[in-house]
Amino acid sequence: MPHDVDLIILLAVGFGLALIFGYIAARLRLPPLIGYLIAGVLISPNTPGVVGDIHLANQLAELGVMFLMFGVGMHFSLNDLMQVRRIALPGAIIQIAVATVLGIGVTMLWGWSFGSALVFGLSLSCASTVVLLKALGDRGVLDSVNGKIAVGWLLVEDLVMVLVLVLLPATAVLLGGEALTNGPDSSSNIWLTLGITLLKVAGFIAFMLIIGKRLVPMIIQFVARLGSRELFTLTVVAAAVSIAYGSYAIFGVSMALGAFFAGMVVKESDFSHRAEEETLPLREIFSILFFVSVGMLFDPSILIQQPGHIMAVVAIIMIGKTIAAMALVLFFRYPLNTALTVGASLAQIGEFSFILATLGVSLKLLSLDAQNLILAGALISITLNSFVFAAIEPLQKWIRERSYLARLLERKSDPLAMLPDEVSQDYLRDQIVMVGYGETGRRIVETLQANHVKVVIAEENREIVENLREKGVAAVSGSATEPSVLIQAHIMHARALVLSGCDALEIHQIVNIAKQLNPLLEIILTADSTEQARLLREENIGPVFFAKEEMAKNMSEHILEQMQRAHHLTH
Structure with a gap:
């Protein structure tokens, strides 16, 4: 076969096998790159059958890198x-x-x-x-x-x-x-x-x-x-x-x-x-070529x-x-x-x-055997x-069922898992408990605080909790799916619970715990997608707000107001 078609052979056979084995890997719920590596192994000089040009593969791998x-x-x-x-x-x-x-x-x-x-x-x-x-x-x-x-x-x-x-x-x-x-x-x-x-x-x-x-x-x-x-x-x-x-x-x-x-x-x-x-x-094409070329370097005999x-x-x-x-x-x-x-x-x-x-x-720091082991x-x-x-x-x-092991691993003496002593008991009545302090949660909290509404924040990210406490904001660290976190936020005496940035499973777990501790609690939800908003509304847990809907509503109201203003000016 002419030498000048080596690149075409490498691409045709490499992509073809990468597609087949990538598909098989995906069907087995494995990362497709496993399939790409196997494709490379099959066309490597270390296995029988079609052999790709390893020097061309190395150059393509450089582009892949x-x-x-x-x-x-x-x-x-x-x-x-x-x-x-x-x-x-x-x-x-x-x-x-x-x-x-x-x-x-x-x-x-x-x-x-x-x-x-x-x-x-x-x-x-x-x-x-x-x-x-x-x-x-x-x-x-x-x-x-x-x-x-x-x-x-x-x-x-x-x-x-x-x-x-x-x-x-x-x-x-x-x-x-x-x-x-x-x-x-x-x-x-x-x-x-x-x-x-x-x-x-x-x-x-x-x-x-x-x-x-x-x-x-x-x-x-x-x-x-x-x-x-x-x-x-x-x-x-x-x-x-x-x-x-x-x-x-x-x-x-x-x-x-x-x-x-x-x-x-x-x-x-x-x-x-x-x-x-x-x-x-x-980028994905060259990444696939990179993994195929890496597979070509692998010698399966090392497994034996x-x-x-x-x-x-x-x-x-x-x-x-x-x-x-x-x-x-x-x-x-x-x-x-x-x-x-x-x-x-x-x-x-x-x-x-x-x-x-x-x-x-x-x-010359690693041998080919060392590379094969990697x-x-x-x-x-x-x-x-x-x-x-x-x-x-x-x-x-399994660990949680063995409470002594969970206590040993999770170190419940964590100071951030409890509200600081400076937070008065008066503050912990009729407050809003905010779960999640992402972009949406932050804006809600800022608006509430500007209007002198009491807020307690439950957030998993410890660094966020530390920063909030430095600013004098009542915050507790931990997942709100744990009853202890909501108890620390004094959910029993709260006026409302706002859930921001939680997935469907977390929402149900948190709402179940919160309702057991405070049956009269109002639940307010934010949704990340149209589908999530629809499902939450069907369950009638509480009012659901979806960012794109609210943006469209606000923009529509703004346009209508401008049109009405223009209409009054012309008449």
Whole structure:
């Protein structure tokens, strides 16, 4: 067969098998990327049948990495991270350290060098953002407090891994590897090389934050005014690829870091949502190629040759990381459900592990066997991750039935779980109890307080509760599905209960508890969708408000008032 059709063969067979096995994975309620990895395994040189060109696959994988990192940059929200920084920042860093130490400890017992053990441990420490977002989205908890903590935790992990990708080539020689041929000069002083690398990174970041942050959105806005959809898409893609390459060619930093910052500066544009929508198909196509190419690197024979090693790797990923994360969440006095959700979120590894493993092999810090162990750990942990999430509810129920265990884990002596002594008994009569302090809840509370209405807030996010208490607002930390939280909010003497940002299951649990404690209580609900508003109204729990309905109503009233005013002026 002619050599010049290798790319077509790779794309045709790779996409075809990715579609088949991705579909099978989705039908089995597994992440489709499992299917993409299996497709890569089937066309790899390590398995019989059609063999794809591994060199072409590696180049396409580079593009896949760039678009993956571009997507991470576009989804990176400093505001989301700041909301949960007090748990996500120290939690993620300590958890990465624990997982890395576990990886180092096990591999040093196997006789590996420290450099190899370090890269291997780091590869096992970072979970897949793609897998997490899908798992949380499928369960409808992406926008919940638990979801925000898990996503914030992974954002910190992603940032740490970006830093590792930048520093690893500069420290490869020190760790016993080899410098990249186009990387830092291995003959120079290693600390000087590291210092120059950090200066280059700092220079690139400064350039992107000072110039790129203004220039890229300005270019996107200029092109958007032309009204050409294909030019707009081309502009965004050109920004991603050119910034990634420019960061590598001019500043000597990784293309992955360049693509990450390209995503961040594109997000600053007024057209960021459109940019995300227009480039999504292209980003997903190259992401699929990335996972297929990663699968092509995997040698399935390792499953038979080193089953003990694979079991140890899976144990670190699914048991060591999970227990460490849960212990940290409980230490920060968050509820058991939050600890279980974060623990399940981290019980897998994904794209950053692959990127780091590939870099480790190119730097001669990791062997191909080590890379295969990481790939095997990823395949197994991602496959089992949905079962780990499914076990959250039964496990939580089992622990709660053993109250001594629940008390031990949840540390009921939490000061934020009780209202401060400064809140007088007079204040706790005829008050409004507000469950949830999101955007809608905050606006309601501000309006009520401006009109001297007494409000007590029940909120799961501890940082929000701490901030409210600093401002002298009566707030209690915890899930309102727990009777103790509503009791602390003195629901027995409340005038009304307002539920904001709760899902259907939570609403029914909270209303049942509240009505038992105060049968005359008025319930006021906010809905997140038309369907939820319809169902809640059918159940006749209380008045239901839906944001889009209220906006349409207010706009209609405004238009009618303007028309009436104009009519009076003309007559």
